[in-house]
Amino acid sequence: MTTTTATWLAELTDALGPDSVLTDPDVTAAYARDQAMMAPAGTPAAVVFPRRTDDVAAVLRVASRHGIPVVPRGAGSGLAGGSNAVDGGITLVMTRMDAVLEVSTADRLAVVQPGVVNKQLRDAVAGSGLFYPPDPSSYDWCTIGGNLATNSGGLCCVKYGVTTDYVLGLEVVLADGRVLRTGRRTVKGVAGYDLARLFVGSEGTLGVITEATLALRPAPKAPVTLAASFATTAQAGQVVERVVTAGLVPSLLEIMDGTCIRTVDQVLKAGLDHDTRALLVAQSDTGGAAAAEEIAVLTALCEEAGAQFVHSTEDQAEGDLLLAARRMALPALERVGGAVLIDDVAVPRSRIAGFLDGCDAIAADRDVVIGVVGHAGDGNMHPTVCFDAGDADQRQRAYAAFDDILALGLSLGGTTTGEHGVGTIKLDWLEREIGPVALDVHRSIKSALDPAGLLNPGTVFRSTPAGATLGR
Amino acid sequence: MTTTTATWLAELTDALGPDSVLTDPDVTAAYARDQAMMAPAGTPAAVVFPRRTDDVAAVLRVASRHGIPVVPRGAGSGLAGGSNAVDGGITLVMTRMDAVLEVSTADRLAVVQPGVVNKQLRDAVAGSGLFYPPDPSSYDWCTIGGNLATNSGGLCCVKYGVTTDYVLGLEVVLADGRVLRTGRRTVKGVAGYDLARLFVGSEGTLGVITEATLALRPAPKAPVTLAASFATTAQAGQVVERVVTAGLVPSLLEIMDGTCIRTVDQVLKAGLDHDTRALLVAQSDTGGAAAAEEIAVLTALCEEAGAQFVHSTEDQAEGDLLLAARRMALPALERVGGAVLIDDVAVPRSRIAGFLDGCDAIAADRDVVIGVVGHAGDGNMHPTVCFDAGDADQRQRAYAAFDDILALGLSLGGTTTGEHGVGTIKLDWLEREIGPVALDVHRSIKSALDPAGLLNPGTVFRSTPAGATLGR
Numbered sequence: 001m002t003t004t005t006a007t008w009l010a011e012l013t014d015a016l017g018p019d020s021v022l023t024d025p026d027v028t029a030a031y032a033r034d035q036a037m038m039a040p041a042g043t044p045a046a047v048v049f050p051r052r053t054d055d056v057a058a059v060l061r062v063a064s065r066h067g068i069p070v071v072p073r074g075a076g077s078g079l080a081g082g083s084n085a086v087d088g089g090i091t092l093v094m095t096r097m098d099a100v101l102e103v104s105t106a107d108r109l110a111v112v113q114p115g116v117v118n119k120q121l122r123d124a125v126a127g128s129g130l131f132y133p134p135d136p137s138s139y140d141w142c143t144i145g146g147n148l149a150t151n152s153g154g155l156c157c158v159k160y161g162v163t164t165d166y167v168l169g170l171e172v173v174l175a176d177g178r179v180l181r182t183g184r185r186t187v188k189g190v191a192g193y194d195l196a197r198l199f200v201g202s203e204g205t206l207g208v209i210t211e212a213t214l215a216l217r218p219a220p221k222a223p224v225t226l227a228a229s230f231a232t233t234a235q236a237g238q239v240v241e242r243v244v245t246a247g248l249v250p251s252l253l254e255i256m257d258g259t260c261i262r263t264v265d266q267v268l269k270a271g272l273d274h275d276t277r278a279l280l281v282a283q284s285d286t287g288g289a290a291a292a293e294e295i296a297v298l299t300a301l302c303e304e305a306g307a308q309f310v311h312s313t314e315d316q317a318e319g320d321l322l323l324a325a326r327r328m329a330l331p332a333l334e335r336v337g338g339a340v341l342i343d344d345v346a347v348p349r350s351r352i353a354g355f356l357d358g359c360d361a362i363a364a365d366r367d368v369v370i371g372v373v374g375h376a377g378d379g380n381m382h383p384t385v386c387f388d389a390g391d392a393d394q395r396q397r398a399y400a401a402f403d404d405i406l407a408l409g410l411s412l413g414g415t416t417t418g419e420h421g422v423g424t425i426k427l428d429w430l431e432r433e434i435g436p437v438a439l440d441v442h443r444s445i446k447s448a449l450d451p452a453g454l455l456n457p458g459t460v461f462r463s464t465p466a467g468a469t470l471g472r
Numbered sequence: 473m474t475t476t477t478a479t480w481l482a483e484l485t486d487a488l489g490p491d492s493v494l495t496d497p498d499v500t501a502a503y504a505r506d507q508a509m510m511a512p513a514g515t516p517a518a519v520v521f522p523r524r525t526d527d528v529a530a531v532l533r534v535a536s537r538h539g540i541p542v543v544p545r546g547a548g549s550g551l552a553g554g555s556n557a558v559d560g561g562i563t564l565v566m567t568r569m570d571a572v573l574e575v576s577t578a579d580r581l582a583v584v585q586p587g588v589v590n591k592q593l594r595d596a597v598a599g600s601g602l603f604y605p606p607d608p609s610s611y612d613w614c615t616i617g618g619n620l621a622t623n624s625g626g627l628c629c630v631k632y633g634v635t636t637d638y639v640l641g642l643e644v645v646l647a648d649g650r651v652l653r654t655g656r657r658t659v660k661g662v663a664g665y666d667l668a669r670l671f672v673g674s675e676g677t678l679g680v681i682t683e684a685t686l687a688l689r690p691a692p693k694a695p696v697t698l699a700a701s702f703a704t705t706a707q708a709g710q711v712v713e714r715v716v717t718a719g720l721v722p723s724l725l726e727i728m729d730g731t732c733i734r735t736v737d738q739v740l741k742a743g744l745d746h747d748t749r750a751l752l753v754a755q756s757d758t759g760g761a762a763a764a765e766e767i768a769v770l771t772a773l774c775e776e777a778g779a780q781f782v783h784s785t786e787d788q789a790e791g792d793l794l795l796a797a798r799r800m801a802l803p804a805l806e807r808v809g810g811a812v813l814i815d816d817v818a819v820p821r822s823r824i825a826g827f828l829d830g831c832d833a834i835a836a837d838r839d840v841v842i843g844v845v846g847h848a849g850d851g852n853m854h855p856t857v858c859f860d861a862g863d864a865d866q867r868q869r870a871y872a873a874f875d876d877i878l879a880l881g882l883s884l885g886g887t888t889t890g891e892h893g894v895g896t897i898k899l900d901w902l903e904r905e906i907g908p909v910a911l912d913v914h915r916s917i918k919s920a921l922d923p924a925g926l927l928n929p930g931t932v933f934r935s936t937p938a939g940a941t942l943g944r
Contacts, residue, residue, distance in 0.1 A: 105717045106822035129719055151662045162660060164669075165637065180909045186818040187850035188634060189887035190623045190673050191894060191905050192932060193914055197636075197669040201662050218719025245577045247601055247690025290762045346658040350578035378659035415661035422663060433663050437652045441921065442665055448920035449913065460664060 015058035032085040039081020044091040061177035072204040074143030080423025114145025130216040133160035151201030153419035158377025171211035175450040204456040221287025225319030226312035228302040235305040236278035237353025251285040253377030260371040267332040329373040337386020345409030346380040346418030366401040380418035487530035504557040511553020516563040525682040533649035544676040546615030552895025586617025602688040605632035623673030625891035630849025643683035647922040676928040693759025697791030698784035700774040707777040708750035709825025724755035725849030732843040739804040801845040809858020817881030818852040818890030838873040852890035
């Protein structure tokens with residue numbers, strides 16, 4: 001440890017107390033990376049656990065005084081390496097700030113700290129008949145702070161939108177330790193720039209979110225569930241397109257491809273038809289006659305498209321079973337496929353069939369297994385490349401397939417990340433997707449808010465030219 | 473005209489053609505101000521009418537080369553002086569860029585130029601069974617560009633949100649003339665910062681929007697309409713609060729106070745009860761049994777609160793009649809009250825009754841007439857101060873009442889502008905509402921994107937200290 005490091009560590013310990021500043025390498029290693037296996041990760045000099053906004057401000061004052069990089073993180077459920085540690089930096093773990101500060105039924109909002117787990121918030125408001133929609137797959141362990149940092153989506157997005165749609169106000173500690181409060185408690189408000197939504201999705205590069213005021217919705221009705229299988233991706237794609245043009249807004253509309261179906265069946269032994277090329281699962285949560293009508297129209301659309309099988313149920317346990325195959329897709333791919341690279345392309349909803357076919361072509365071309373599950377209702381697909389991590393050649397082909405999928409997504413008018421974020425794994429792709437003017441605007445805004453570039457450096461975009469070493 | 477002015481005017485004329493660059497003071501005067509009578513306005517050196525993005529880029533290159541302020545504007549329907557001209561500057565009128573470039577039913581989106589009138593877009597998508605919800609009162613003449621610049625709301629917000637909720641992507645010409653494309657055509661996407669939503673609501677201070685990709689919704693069902701009158705504001709406030717806590721989401725929930733009711737009755741001779749202190753008008757557009765149920769619950773809530781009168785109808789012509797009183801409120805106040813100052817405070821929905829009573833107290837205290845209409849469902853109130861503009865003392869009291877109302881809104885946890893924007897009339901109030909840290913962040917972002925401060929200077933916030941002259 002250098003004298004400088006000892007100095008700022010002492011300052012941190014003075015400010016937060018010794019139990020909040022950990023440096024034991026065995027402990028800090030547990031906070032060095034998220035769930036993205038392909039992302040590089042450094043070794044933090046310290047892992048810090050703030051308990052309150054003042055603690056975060058103190059950490060950022062120390063960090064800016066000494067020029068130490070700070071990587072904020074929650075539970076580490078990220079899939080893009082966005083919270084991976086920087087060598088010699090501070091990893092700021094927000095999980096101790098885990099209070100639901102307020103639930104207001106009269107104003108239909110909640111005020112929470114960033115370390116609150118998504119499910120904890122859902123449970124906290126359910127008793128008041130309220131609903132916090134954003135539901136990433138990791139909802140039972142990911143934190144709201146991470147959801148805000150990556151603008152998380154989930155299965156609900158087709159009807160209810162993503163995290164940013166629920167953000168009314170934020171408290172953010174800026175790079176220099178000043179505390180910004182922005183946004184409001186009212187439903188509407190246009191007093192000044194929409195700073196809250198600038199911080200949402202900025203992956204910890206502009207400030208550290210320490211509190212959020214979140215809009216809630218009335219709890220939906222119990223869902224009616226439909227599952228339908230198709231012999232071609234084009235048929236399933238046609239259904240999704242007709243759902244959109246018919247003006248249906250199901251509360252869930254998921255798709256999985258033939259590879260996923262076969263893989264899930266290997267694990268679940270559910271007797272799924274191995275000739276099926278696409279499975280759609282949909283739900284309506286409007287309740288009563290409206291839900292019945294919505295499901296009836298969906299059923300008709302599936303039948304018109306030539307579905308092999310269509311089944312719907314109002315029984316929630318049976319609905320959960322129909323959804324189980326979809327929920328099993330990633331775990332099954334992980335169990336059967338060895339290592340997995342989970343991609344995250346969103347395409348216009350009219351291009352889903354073309355995207356599935358393109359993924360099949362890439363799998364054949366690169367000689368790897370690619371299973372696709374996705375949120376069909378909003379076009380956000382998760383093609384998952386399976387490979388043997390011990391086989392260098394296979395690994396290389398898997399990485400190449402991952403890139404091919406991103407290029408395919410862009411060629412179809414899509415985006416390279418629908419909900420996981422750029423993190424550290426898609427820096428080149430961000431540049432390619434948004435182009436030099438937008439990249440320059442990103443850098444200008446970053447410099448305006450974090451002139452020394454200490455907040456989560458090397459995430460989302462490079463402040464240094466491509467190819468330079470980032471220390472992780 | 474100075475030599476410098478002649479030089480840049482010649483450059484503009486060379487680039488855009490003489491019919492796009494107007495300097496005749498009789499003509500330019502028509503573009504000097506919006507609808508906010510209390511806002512100062514300067515005299516532009518030129519009013520410029522771009523036809524395409526390249527024209528806008530050329531104007532901004534000329535302006536930045538010569539250091540000329542540029543004020544973008546649409547139809548001039550603004551209510552906060554946000555597009556009022558700056559002395560010696562360029563007023564950039566976007567109304568000739570008025571094409572609906574694309575309507576996609578398959579991806580449920582439209583691509584439009586900024587000069588498209590809100591109603592023009594609504595009509596263009598209606599034929600495809602689609603719906604662009606944001607509906608400011610001026611929807612039949614305001615432009616989408618202005619709606620984007622101010623993040624417009626309207627009557628629909630209670631159920632459908634505001635303009636920013638419909639923005640997928642933007643093309644923006646930056647202060648130096650570079651063209652930024654940001655956002656996407658997909659429903660979801662988190663590639664980089666949410667720049668689109670930073671430009672939305674920035675009132676022309678960060679760039680000039682030249683194209684927008686907007687999400688659409690399926691057309692709603694024909695509305696069922698309910699009207700209810702109350703002898704006290706507390707009763708009406710109770711209904712609004714119970715609507716929220718009961719989890720109802722009507723498609724419209726408007727309120728008007730006793731002053732408005734009496735004034736409207738003077739004009740319409742509709743026999744409205746002069747003892748009524750609040751009138752609620754609500755709609756449900758869910759259709760069929762769901763709408764009937766929603767209106768039945770609303771009726772019960774009104775009756776429980778002790779309504780004097782409750783009436784609902786599925787007949788659309790009768791529904792329009794019930795809404796007519798609400799739509800007449802501002803015109804009636806203008807006709808009867810002389811000059812009007814329309815305020816735009818949004819309060820938490822639980823504070824509406826307190827806000828109405830507070831406005832009555834302010835009216836008594838300042839000895840002016842204040843009528844309040846508002847979007848009760850989202851807490852956005854429009855208290856309107858009526859006064860005789862020729863009476864200096866009354867004018868002064870009216871302005872004082874306007875400020876009292878803003879202070880009242882803040883004291884109730886609200887915001888000083890729910891949907892009209894800060895413009896040039898609420899600079900002091902923005903500072904008071906957001907505080908010094910947020911103001912500094914605004915200035916940093918402004919400097920990052922418009923270092924010379926040429927885009928709509930003096931709007932939203934001051935780049936110069938309070939009290940300095942802004943030239944308009």
